[in-house]
Amino acid sequence: MKITLRTKDSQQRVIIQTPDDAAPPAMIKFPGEPSHQIALDWSGAVDDEKCLKRCPVCGCKDMYVSNSFPQITALVSIALAAVFCLVMIYHKWIIPAIVVSVVVILVDVLIYLFKKPALICYDCQTEYRSLPISKHHGRWEQGLGERYKHKRQSQD
Numbered sequence: 001m002k003i004t005l006r007t008k009d010s011q012q013r014v015i016i017q018t019p020d021d022a023a024p025p026a027m028i029k030f031p032g033e034p035s036h037q038i039a040l041d042w043s044g045a046v047d048d049e050k051c052l053k054r055c056p057v058c059g060c061k062d063m064y065v066s067n068s069f070p071q072i073t074a075l076v077s078i079a080l081a082a083v084f085c086l087v088m089i090y091h092k093w094i095i096p097a098i099v100v101s102v103v104v105i106l107v108d109v110l111i112y113l114f115k116k117p118a119l120i121c122y123d124c125q126t127e128y129r130s131l132p133i134s135k136h137h138g139r140w141e142q143g144l145g146e147r148y149k150h151k152r153q154s155q156d
């Protein structure tokens with residue numbers, strides 16, 4: 001499991017990675033700030049399928065799924081490769097054009113296969129990766145996102 005934590009004030013990020021079979025950390029310390037640590041409450045946070053039910057950092061039950069690899073990147077790379085190939089075909093470089101298109105398609109397929117979705121807490125925006133994600137978590141919803149944004153702003 002990989003956890004990326006953000007502090008509200010300093011926007012500092014802490015990334016913690018544990019082996020899949022190891023117990024998740026109960027306490028996260030911020031480097032350079034020994035007094036700054038955050039306790040994680042895992043009791044009842046995980047369901048029978050080992051999916052997160054609620055955020056162990058803040059207890060928030062609203063979380064959303066985010067793909068770490070933006071789909072637009074694949075579209076842009078395919079479009080660029082297509083233009084590049086047209087230019088090469090125009091110059092009658094057929095073999096290099098085929099090679100370029102095959103390489104681009106392969107790279108996109110590999111990225112698609114290896115991209116790992118993250119589960120992100122609406123409230124504290126901690127990211128959880130490399131863990132099973134329950135089907136009941138959906139994609140980011142604007143309504144919920146705005147509500148938690150207002151909540152954060154009113155706390156400041």
Ligand SMILES: [Zn+2]
Pocket residue numbers: 055056057058059060121122123124125126
């Ligand atoms: Zn949270």
